[in-house]
Structures are given as structure tokens and as C-alpha cells.
Ligand code: PLP
């Protein structure tokens with residue numbers, strides 16, 4: 001056994017939610033001004049893979065894990081994560097958005113970097129348990145905040161040679177969040193990044209692995225230091241096409257069409273997939289194809305989409321290497337299609353609109 005499981009204690013010495021928030025109660029908590037950060041919640045869920053099989057789910061209140069120093073996640077990047085959200089409806093019921101898709105994507109990622117995949121049923125049970133155990137942290141309806149759910153899968157078994165671990169650990173923690181970009185549903189400025197790639201042409205860009213995010217940190221800091229909210233990555237092979245907008249997919253709107261990059265080095269976004277369906281529902285055409293950077297000048301609206309980013313409209317894209325500047329939202333407001341998509345997505349997630357596509361799991 002290489003992992004010692006944390007004791008199931010009632011409370012530890014670490015600050016509780018109320019202490020973290022200067023002793024305010026859940027009722028008086030300023031949900032509307034939550035940022036996208038970590039707040040300690042009551043419990044998280046864990047599951048261990050050993051001797052070729054997954055064990056039972058365990059619930060703990062410890063925020064820490066004990067890990068072998070030779071664990072493959074630490075040395076060889078055997079690490080995958082997911083991101084999804086739970087919402088509170090007007091009816092006070094809690095809705096989890098498209099968790100089956102996240103289970104499938106993590107399964108695919110696990111296969112991509114030779115980890116033991118978590119069976120979808122266990123993934124979903126762990127997510128539901130983590131949410132149930134932290135129900136009081138699901139923000140009230142109408143605040144714009146949600147409960148962010150972070151499943152995490154790591155190679156925990158020790159290896160020194162480069163090879164997959166024999167043991168794995170799967171965890172799910174949750175934390176209440178506000179908008180990822182501090183502007184919320186307001187247009188942001190984005191910088192084209194030619195000097196760095198987040199993924200290689202035939203690399204791990206289509207998997208949700210930590211290494212892609214490590215590879216993005218320098219360019220992200222460059223963008224932030226230059227006053228931009230995030231980076232726009234180009235395809236790593238030719239630098240001709242748009243890949244991703246930081247930790248989100250990219251989309252453009254023109255002539256009643258939703259256009260989004262098809263690329264082997266981007267993450268298949270569940271939000272993007274949902275927006276494509278909503279566009280079809282609204283009678284729009286959807287194009288998933290390579291999007292040349294030159295096409296930026298032809299879009300009526302552009303934006304980033306993802307679980308954390310939701311829909312983040314883009315006001316300006318600056319390409320420092322060519323001095324090109326692409327401008328949108330001339331009145332300073334998100335465009336009409338982005339606004340409609342944002343509202344419809346949010347309405348389905350919170351239960352304000354019927355879930356006609358079966359995207360939502362309501363917790364009993
Ligand atoms: N692209 C990257 C690199 C991401 O990190 C994310 C976030 O998960 C997305 C796209 C959006 O994916 P999803 O909509 O499934 O959250």
C-alpha cells in the first residue's frame with residue numbers, strides 16, 4: 001500500500017468556510033461577488049485503484065493526500081482532471097450539468113496517458129456524493145455563482161523508469177465559484193500567442209492533463225502582464241489556424257453561423273458542444289473546421305467558451321507579432337448571439353428553461 005488514507009475526522013485545524021469568510025454565515029455570504037478560486041468545503045470523495053481494480057468511494061474532510069514520492073503523477077505527469085458545475089434552481093433543487101460527458105472525457109484522457117480509467121458509473125457517483133456532502137455550498141439561484149466540481153485522477157504508484165503506474169487515485173472536490181474572468185459576462189481582450197504552444201501537433205492537447213496547463217503558464221503571464229485576460233493559441237504546426245483561447249475553446253459568429261476550430265491539439269469542450277446544439281436549435285448553421293487567423297477580421301462576434309469561462313465575449317484580439325488588431329463589441333457590450341447563447345445555456349443549467357436535451361442530472 002503506497003497511499004495512507006486520511007482519517008475520517010469530523011473537523012481539522014484548518015479554517016472552516018465561516019472562518020475563511022470572516023465568520024459570515026452561508027445566508028449572509030456575498031455569493032454575487034465570488035471569484036473563481038478555492039474555498040474549503042465540508043468533504044471530498046476518493047477512490048483507489050490497486051491490484052487491477054477500483055475500490056469503494058470514501059468520503060473525507062481532509063484537504064490533503066499522502067503520496068509516494070516516486071508516484072508517476074509527480075515525475076511523469078500521469079495526471080488528469082475534469083471541470084463541471086452544479087447549479088441551484090429556483091425550485092432549490094441542485095442540477096449537475098452534463099457529468100456523463102465529463103466521465104467520458106476523463107476516460108478518454110486516462111487511456112491517452114495510460115492511466116487506469118475510472119468507470120463512468122463510479123465517476124458519476126463520486127461527483128454526486130461530493131455535491132451532496134457539500135449541498136450548503138451550492139450558491140443560491142440568481143447569484144450567477146455555481147459549485148465547481150473538480151475530479152482528479154493521478155498515478156499514485158511508484159515508478160522510477162518511465163512507465164505507467166500500477167496504482168491510481170481518483171478524487172472529487174468542489175468549491176463555490178463566480179466568473180473565471182473577473183469581468184464576468186463582459187467583453188475581454190485577448191493576445192495572440194506565437195512564441196509558445198500549449199500542446200504539440202500530435203501531443204496531449206486533446207486530453208485534459210496538467211502538462212498542457214503547465215505549458216500555458218508563461219504565455220498566460222505574458223498576456224496578463226500586457227493587460228490581456230488570456231492568450232489565443234494558434235495551431236502548433238503551421239501557426240495559421242486558431243486553436244484555443246486560454247483554458248477555453250474559441251468560437252466566432254457570422255452570417256447566422258457558429259464557427260469553431262476543429263483541431264487535434266484542442267480539448268473537446270462540453271460547453272462548445274452544448275452551444276453548437278443551442279445554435280442548431282436557434283436555426284443557425286454550425287461549422288467545426290480549421291479557422292485561419294485571417295478570418296478573425298470577418299467575424300461579427302467572437303468569444304471563448306468552457307465550463308469556467310462559460311461564454312466570455314471577446315472585445316479585442318491583438319497579434320503583437322503582426323501588429324494586427326481585431327475589434328468586436330463596438331458598443332462595449334457582448335454581441336446579440338453570444339448574449340442569447342449565454343442566457344439559454346444558463347437557463348438550462350439552472351432549470352429556468354426545460355432540459356430538452358437531457359443534459360442535467362437533478363440530485364434527489
Ligand atoms: N479548452 C481547455 C484548454 C480547457 O481547459 C477547457 C476547460 O475545461 C475547455 C477548453 C472547455 O471545456 P469544457 O467546456 O468541457 O469545460
Ligand code: COI
Pocket residue numbers: 082083084247248306307308309
Ligand atoms: C474548466 O473550465 O473547467 C477548466 O478546467 C478551465 C480551467 C479552470 C483549468
